[in-house]
Amino acid sequence: RKEVEQDPGPFNVPEGATVAFNCTYSNSASQSFFWYRQDCRKEPKLLMSVYSSGNEDGRFTAQLNRASQYISLLIRDSKLSDSATYLCVVDQTGANNLFFGTGTRLTVIP
Amino acid sequence: GAGVSQSPSNKVTEKGKDVELRCDPISGHTALYWYRQSLGQGLEFLIYFQGNSAPDKSGLPSDRFSAERTGGSVSTLTIQRTQQEDSAVYLCASSSPPLGELFFGEGSRLTVL
Numbered sequence: 001r002k003e004v005e006q007d008p009g010p011f012n013v014p015e016g017a018t019v020a021f022n023c024t025y026s027n028s029a030s031q032s033f034f035w036y037r038q039d040c041r042k043e044p045k046l047l048m049s050v051y052s053s054g055n056e057d058g059r060f061t062a063q064l065n066r067a068s069q070y071i072s073l074l075i076r077d078s079k080l081s082d083s084a085t086y087l088c089v090v091d092q093t094g095a096n097n098l099f100f101g102t103g104t105r106l107t108v109i110p
Numbered sequence: 111g112a113g114v115s116q117s118p119s120n121k122v123t124e125k126g127k128d129v130e131l132r133c134d135p136i137s138g139h140t141a142l143y144w145y146r147q148s149l150g151q152g153l154e155f156l157i158y159f160q161g162n163s164a165p166d167k168s169g170l171p172s173d174r175f176s177a178e179r180t181g182g183s184v185s186t187l188t189i190q191r192t193q194q195e196d197s198a199v200y201l202c203a204s205s206s207p208p209l210g211e212l213f214f215g216e217g218s219r220l221t222v223l
Binding site: 046 | 143145151152153155158166168169201209211212214215216217
């Protein structure tokens with residue numbers, strides 16, 4: 001089983017829509033969780049960290065469900081500029097490396 | 111520039127040749143990571159350096175791959191006897207502290223003919 005699994009999509013949504021992505025992880029002892037964004041042919045950039053209590057940053061909400069070992073990203077009022085690949089990232093407990101999911105591609109359509 | 115710098119940005123080589131990829135992390139960042147990303151795929155962890163500790167090499171796919179980090183700063187990833195399946199974008203990232211935000215370079219795109 002992969003350390004981090006995501007639905008690759010693509011998700012094609014109209015402007016203004018709400019879209020949610022889930023990501024599952026295999027190591028129940030993982031402690032650090034992140035969402036990164038990667039634009040086409042660009043390097044990944046941190047979108048937001050994911051905290052146990054859930055956290056919000058503008059139109060973006062991240063949640064962690066430890067019992068089911070998944071994290072989610074909710075994007076409200078989608079903008080054309082949200083079109084990108086969203087990468088789920090989880091630490092490997094006992095090591096300092098981070099595992100990236102394969103990413104979920106989002107396309108926001110006018 | 112204050113970001114992570116990688117060179118070369120593009121490298122085309124023939125099968126069997128050796129290549130070196132360079133990463134200059136953000137000054138003061140103690141953690142340095144190498145990942146590779148094949149077309150349409152996610153990031154595959156290769157190796158991790160943290161300060162003066164022994165590197166975590168658990169992601170290196172074969173003994174043809176090696177990396178070093180001199181003086182706790184610049185890192186070089188070396189691929190010996192390149193194969194076509196080595197073709198990918200090799201991404202370097204640095205962070206401080208470890209498991210903090212990773213700042214990526216723009217990557218080195220390797221094509222093995």
